[in-house]
Amino acid sequence: MRPFKGPNFSLILFFLIVHVFVLLPANGFHPLDPLTPSELNQVQTLIKKSHKDVTFHYVGLDEPDKPKVLSWLSRSQPPNFFQHRIAFAVVRTNSQTHEIKIDLSSNSILSDKVYDGDGYPMLNNEEQTAAGELPLKYPPFIASIEKRGLNLSEVLCEVFTIGWYGEKNTKRAVAVMCYYIDGTVNFYMRPIDGIMATVDLDKMKIIQYRDRLMIPVPKADGTDYRESKQDTHFDTRIKSMTISQPNGPSFTIDGSNVRWEDWVLHLSFDMRAGLIISLASIYDPEKNEYRRVMYRGFISELFVPYMDLTEEWYYRTFFDAGEYGLGLCAVPLVPLRDCPENAVSMDGYFISQDGAPGYIPNVFCIFERRAGDVMWRHTELGIPGQTVTEVRPETTLVVRMVSTVGNYDYIVDWEFKQTGIIKVTVGMTGLLEVRGSVYTHKDQIQEEVYGTILAENTIGAHHDHFLIFSLDLDVDGDANSFIKSNLKTSRVNGNISPRKSYWRTKVGNYVGYRLVPGSVARTLLSDDDYAQIRGAFTKYNVWVTLYNKTEKWAGGLYADQSRGDDNLATWSLRNRDIENKDIVLWYTVGFHHVPCQEDFPVMPMLTESFELRPTNFFEHNPRLIER
Numbered sequence: 351m352r353p354f355k356g357p358n359f360s361l362i363l364f365f366l367i368v369h370v371f372v373l374l375p376a377n378g379f380h381p382l383d384p385l386t387p388s389e390l391n392q393v394q395t396l397i398k399k400s401h402k403d404v405t406f407h408y409v410g411l412d413e414p415d416k417p418k419v420l421s422w423l424s425r426s427q428p429p430n431f432f433q434h435r436i437a438f439a440v441v442r443t444n445s446q447t448h449e450i451k452i453d454l455s456s457n458s459i460l461s462d463k464v465y466d467g468d469g470y471p472m473l474n475n476e477e478q479t480a481a482g483e484l485p486l487k488y489p490p491f492i493a494s495i496e497k498r499g500l501n502l503s504e505v506l507c508e509v510f511t512i513g514w515y516g517e518k519n520t521k522r523a524v525a526v527m528c529y530y531i532d533g534t535v536n537f538y539m540r541p542i543d544g545i546m547a548t549v550d551l552d553k554m555k556i557i558q559y560r561d562r563l564m565i566p567v568p569k570a571d572g573t574d575y576r577e578s579k580q581d582t583h584f585d586t587r588i589k590s591m592t593i594s595q596p597n598g599p600s601f602t603i604d605g606s607n608v609r610w611e612d613w614v615l616h617l618s619f620d621m622r623a624g625l626i627i628s629l630a631s632i633y634d635p636e637k638n639e640y641r642r643v644m645y646r647g648f649i650s651e652l653f654v655p656y657m658d659l660t661e662e663w664y665y666r667t668f669f670d671a672g673e674y675g676l677g678l679c680a681v682p683l684v685p686l687r688d689c690p691e692n693a694v695s696m697d698g699y700f701i702s703q704d705g706a707p708g709y710i711p712n713v714f715c716i717f718e719r720r721a722g723d724v725m726w727r728h729t730e731l732g733i734p735g736q737t738v739t740e741v742r743p744e745t746t747l748v749v750r751m752v753s754t755v756g757n758y759d760y761i762v763d764w765e766f767k768q769t770g771i772i773k774v775t776v777g778m779t780g781l782l783e784v785r786g787s788v789y790t791h792k793d794q795i796q797e798e799v800y801g802t803i804l805a806e807n808t809i810g811a812h813h814d815h816f817l818i819f820s821l822d823l824d825v826d827g828d829a830n831s832f833i834k835s836n837l838k839t840s841r842v843n844g845n846i847s848p849r850k851s852y853w854r855t856k857v858g859n860y861v862g863y864r865l866v867p868g869s870v871a872r873t874l875l876s877d878d879d880y881a882q883i884r885g886a887f888t889k890y891n892v893w894v895t896l897y898n899k900t901e902k903w904a905g906g907l908y909a910d911q912s913r914g915d916d917n918l919a920t921w922s923l924r925n926r927d928i929e930n931k932d933i934v935l936w937y938t939v940g941f942h943h944v945p946c947q948e949d950f951p952v953m954p955m956l957t958e959s960f961e962l963r964p965t966n967f968f969e970h971n972p973r974l975i976e977r
């Protein structure tokens with residue numbers, strides 16, 4: 351709730367009440383497991399029985415209440431304690447959004463209510479495909495293509511959500527923008543700019559069309575990134591390397607539970623959030639118990655506002671999780687390229703437009719990383735006649751997912767360290783969104799172009815990426831507090847020291863986990879900008895809220911054309927007491943992206959990370975136990 355201003359901060363969570371839980375789940379079933387294909391089928395059947403014309407937009411686990419999950423984990427419950435598995439579905443029928451809860455155990459609909467607030471659910475893949483095909487059969491568009499001397503068979507169109515700009519009444523509509531393939535696969539570098547169609551998704555019809563400007567389509571030369579189009583010499587100069595674990599990995603996977611070293615955690619896949627880490631706990635050998643660290647962590651939203659004010663661009667303020675689905679956009683990881691050879695993988699399930707389960711193989715990979723780094727070391731040269739050198743190499747556990755949201759590829763790594771550290775790294779690569787332009791050189795540009803000229807007729811638009819993580823840390827239990835600790839310069843008074851200044855902080859030895867932010871970027875938009883009203887969580891990098899099961903999506907449950915009435919910023923206005931309570935930490939990884947020539951035609955990975963570090967949590971370096 352307060353701005354996080356500079357680098358000299360450390361943020362500490364500490365607990366006041368100790369709960370001791372046994373954290374070893376029973377084999378098989380886990381209450382937080384994602385819905386199985388047969389459960390998804392069950393949802394489809396039940397909903398189709400009660401609604402004739404229905405399209406599916408989201409189906410996922412309606413997770414049980416936290417106390418129930420914890421009490422199940424403590425095993426003080428009978429085996430049938432969790433017989434009620436509940437699914438949550440968002441569907442559209444008769445141009446209305448329905449929220450449906452289904453009891454999978456009794457195979458019945460628990461509730462079915464029409465959502466009458468603002469905003470729309472996630473788009474499904476099939477409606478995006480259908481909308482993208484409409485211009486190709488639309489005579490005015492065909493005429494526009496002919497007028498430009500382009501070949502319609504080489505044209506392809508993509509769907510863009512349109513945001514909200516203060517309209518009272520909205521339709522479920524998207525913008526459709528088209529590209530030219532002709533000689534490349536990198537069509538994103540070949541926009542047919544100046545033309546835009548608006549499609550009503552419920553009617554699946556073009557409701558508005560504008561051919562405003564003739565702008566040259568950037569050429570295909572130099573845009574292709576396929577191996578077959580490259581001088582492969584470049585890629586083969588590195589001699590072969592291998593990673594081998596002849597005795598197999600040191601982790602075990604039981605259902606969705608992973609155990610590695612002293613860590614236990616649960617993984618699940620959600621078509622909106624993608625990868626969800628739950629119930630991460632670490633064994634403390636001295637206390638001889640598992641200690642809770644994080645109840646749940648996931649990417650709650652990914653906000654990408656563009657800074658281009660032209661008619662075909664200004665509305666581009668995407669909510670990639672809430673509009674497109676980070677899980678729905680997840681792609682199968684390529685063995686040996688996306689993940690090392692010692693990786694194992696997991697699959698993910700989602701639902702398609704008609705509710706049938708779809709399958710993403712290799713959606714997560716899990717591997718031990720030994721990248722030649724050091725966990726800790728010391729060389730002691732100070733003892734006469736003796737040199738002591740001790741080095742421990744670092745081995746970590748990585749869980750990875752890649753989500754390709756149209757042009758961009760986001761690589762998300764959750765990395766667990768033997769020292770109790772959780773490190774989260776986000777990598778961005780893929781293709782820029784570029785605008786066609788008459789210019790071929792920067793010296794020709796007179797007016798504001800809202801970006802960088804990357805190649806002839808190609809402007810990479812300025813934009814941001816804000817990934818907000820929901821981090822429900824439960825350090826040694828639910829009751830946690832948050833301390834923002836500022837390092838302050840203190841003047842030395844009197845003659846106690848020749849020094850004139852030093853710094854200090856008020857934090858004591860509270861048991862805690864510390865958020866170590868990466869370089870921080872927050873929004874540069876004005877508060878009254880519609881995009882900012884919707885993405886208000888970008889105003890600060892750190893927020894703390896009281897845990898509330900339904901407050902999951904920092905940009906609102908219905909992010910498409912949302913109006914900012916259900917987001918992290920509005921929830922926090924309730925000013926709930928957060929001291930010694932079950933609290934959730936929200937942290938935004940932000941990038942201001944000023945495209946550069948090297949981002950063309952495909953962007954080298956740009957990464958940012960943060961850490962959650964045990965701080966006075968263990969009695970000492972947890973990697974040393976004296977004999």
Ligand SMILES: *[C@@H]1O[C@H](CO)[C@@H](O)[C@H](O)[C@H]1NC(C)=O
Pocket residue numbers: 501502503504
């Ligand atoms: C247009 O593209 C199609 C498909 O690539 C190709 O078969 C056709 O020959 C092209 N037409 C012209 C006039 O170049």
Ligand SMILES: *[C@@H]1O[C@H](CO)[C@@H](O)[C@H](O)[C@H]1NC(C)=O
Pocket residue numbers: 898899900901921
């Ligand atoms: C939980 O959050 C929702 C959405 O912000 C709110 O409507 C509800 O009142 C909250 N519940 C409690 C118990 O605060």
Ligand SMILES: [Cu+2]
Pocket residue numbers: 813814815943
């Ligand atoms: Cu970018």
